[in-house]
Amino acid sequence: MTKTAAARPAAPAPAARPAKAPSPAGDRGRRRLADQARAYGFLLGGLVCFALFSWYPAVRAVVIAFQEYTPGSPPEWVGTANFTRVLSDPEFGAAWRNTLTFTLLALLLGFAVPFVLALVLNELRHARAFFRIVVYLPVMIPPVVSALLWKWFYDPGSGLANETLRFLHLPTSNWTNGADTALVSLVIVATWATMGGTVLIYLAALQSVPGELYEAAELDGANLLQRIRHVTIPQTRFVILMLMLLQIIATMQVFTEPFVITGGGPENSTVTVLYLIYKYAFLYNDFGGACALSVMLLALLGLFSAVYLRLTRSEGEAA
Numbered sequence: 001m002t003k004t005a006a007a008r009p010a011a012p013a014p015a016a017r018p019a020k021a022p023s024p025a026g027d028r029g030r031r032r033l034a035d036q037a038r039a040y041g042f043l044l045g046g047l048v049c050f051a052l053f054s055w056y057p058a059v060r061a062v063v064i065a066f067q068e069y070t071p072g073s074p075p076e077w078v079g080t081a082n083f084t085r086v087l088s089d090p091e092f093g094a095a096w097r098n099t100l101t102f103t104l105l106a107l108l109l110g111f112a113v114p115f116v117l118a119l120v121l122n123e124l125r126h127a128r129a130f131f132r133i134v135v136y137l138p139v140m141i142p143p144v145v146s147a148l149l150w151k152w153f154y155d156p157g158s159g160l161a162n163e164t165l166r167f168l169h170l171p172t173s174n175w176t177n178g179a180d181t182a183l184v185s186l187v188i189v190a191t192w193a194t195m196g197g198t199v200l201i202y203l204a205a206l207q208s209v210p211g212e213l214y215e216a217a218e219l220d221g222a223n224l225l226q227r228i229r230h231v232t233i234p235q236t237r238f239v240i241l242m243l244m245l246l247q248i249i250a251t252m253q254v255f256t257e258p259f260v261i262t263g264g265g266p267e268n269s270t271v272t273v274l275y276l277i278y279k280y281a282f283l284y285n286d287f288g289g290a291c292a293l294s295v296m297l298l299a300l301l302g303l304f305s306a307v308y309l310r311l312t313r314s315e316g317e318a319a
Helices: 002-007 024-064 081-087 090-123 128-140 143-153 160-167 182-207 211-219 224-235 237-251 256-262 273-283 287-318
Strands: none
Touching: 024 287, 081 287, 090 128, 090 182, 090 237, 090 273, 128 182, 143 160, 143 182, 143 256, 182 237, 182 256, 211 224, 224 237, 237 287, 256 273, 273 287
16 A cells, blocks of 8 residues: 555646736826826925915915904904004005006006017017017016116106206106106106016017918008007907906005105105005004905905906917
């Protein structure tokens, strides 16, 4: 019995199963998941920065607008008392009036001058790059430096503006020292400092207009003004409207020019809403009033932003 068992051949070992080949679809899914994880990781950093430096201060300002807040002491809820006090301030009406007047004047200059400059640059055949740099140069100057240069330029005694008028035997002006001329002088400063970027955007829009339209207009006998009216403006109307709304939002937040050049004077003729917010916060130490003013300005700018987004969506759907 032992011999029979010893003579019996051993059973063959089971064959090893071949390794399963990786699924191409599974690899693609894992790679896509890894790419999305990296993308959301980079996005998370931006969201954290926005939350800390933009969203949180905005929400905090809305809360403080309904509180009596003094640094170093616990805040006290006062409801709408801050809004009532701000509305009764004599400077409140002057600040909003000056801001709206500044916005209107800046819109007239900021819309017409950059558009005309873009039309001129678009027609140039020589030294076009040089003139683009010249037009854009004021944008590269820091705003405070630009305001200080214009403050010297407007000096009623030895400023370059009045010296030029004297050289031409023309009457001089008080510029920023006169209550009737100060706001207009600041509008000129703001237009000069910011029109470079607007000019380049207009120029890009003009160069996207098909040349065949101008050729057809010329064959129909249209002159330059007619070509601008019937071809240029209709073809660039979306860019014009968007820049107009963005300029309204930007000019209603004017602060640097009144703060550096005039200090809100003379006779509160250049006090703007943002400058009044600064005064409430850092001169009167009234953070509740400053935040109440900020909420009012935020509501108005939010309205313009909603119009901007609505028009952008409508234009995108039409396209």
